């Protein structure tokens with residue numbers, strides 16, 4: 269079937285070849301033990317591996333123990349965790365052909381949380397919780413204890429932790445790395461003046477607040493193989509007066525572009541309980557479009573995009589190079605196949621599932637009996 273769909277036009281970044289522009293957004297599963305992914309992840313990642321998507325981004329994976337959002341978030345700070353991820357990636361690649369990225373993260377002051385289905389509050393030490401770290405001793409909200417402000421040595425260690433985790437991501441077989449600098453986690457906490465009150469080289473003006481992310485990016489890029497992409501996920505705005513905003517994001521995009529960063533995944537919010545988000549279909553696409561217009565960096569739009577024609581329009585009109593879906597993919601891991609059908613395009617199918625297409629093949633006659 270030939271198609272002129274923009275969404276289903278293949279795309280390449282370095283040696284990574286994507287069949288289409290549909291990305292499965294990173295989604296925490298809160299199902300790891302001691303930072304080790306397990307059988308749940310075989311099933312979860314496996315279903316997306318055979319879904320015909322352009323790229324799957326594995327959930328926020330911590331670069332050190334305090335960097336986990338919850339006690340049950342995965343890590344890549346030791347070799348056992350690398351081996352556990354390798355088992356999942358090997359499995360996914362044996363049966364499917366969706367390229368696999370992993371999101372490397374540090375939760376900062378939003379770490380040590382209970383799982384969302386247990387309420388999400390900060391877990392006390394009696395439940396395995398820990399003292400969180402942050403740029404400054406400013407808690408996310410009044411329900412949380414003060415985080416510890418990182419020392420200069422602590423910051424340097426975190427840069428090294430990201431680099432070491434990127435090395436393990438490569439060993440585990442991931443095709444790409446996404447650095448998580450969005451949603452109010454540690455790197456975003458450094459970017460935003462609302463959470464970063466430092467007066468040293470890592471706080472104050474834009475240059476100082478962006479320093480840690482750029483150091484992390486450079487360290488990851490230096491370790492991760494040159495033929496594999498490294499992208500960054502940002503919150504384009506805090507949605508709070510006086511916080512990180514779209515102009516800051518555009519300025520940062522230029523700095524990342526100058527470093528050959530492979531893509532910017534444009535999300536928003538998560539830093540402050542005071543945020544006022546104008547939720548609605550595609551509510552972050554305008555932010556992404558502004559970044560796409562202002563720079564040459566490759567962009568991914570995300571947020572309440574769940575209709576094939578909506579996704580097609582976003583890519584066709586140049587608002588983003590790719591689109592990512594999170595909840596829509598949980599609801600329908602075969603979203604990409606359905607979108608291909610709506611847009612008259614093709615997406616990769618495993619042989620075992622090819623017969624799903626039979627009813628839609630134009631050459632099939634209405635009274636043809638099903639093949640044995």
Ligand SMILES: Cc1cc2nc3c(=O)[nH]c(=O)nc-3n(C[C@H](O)[C@H](O)[C@H](O)COP(=O)(O)O)c2cc1C
Nearest residue numbers: 293294295296327328570571572573593594595596
């Ligand atoms: C279950 C779940 C887990 C998530 N975990 C992550 C994560 O690990 N990293 C991240 O950057 N965003 C995470 N998100 C946010 C999504 O990647 C996405 O940006 C957000 O849900 C908006 O997209 P959607 O409207 O298609 O769901 C998560 C969202 C959900 C629903």
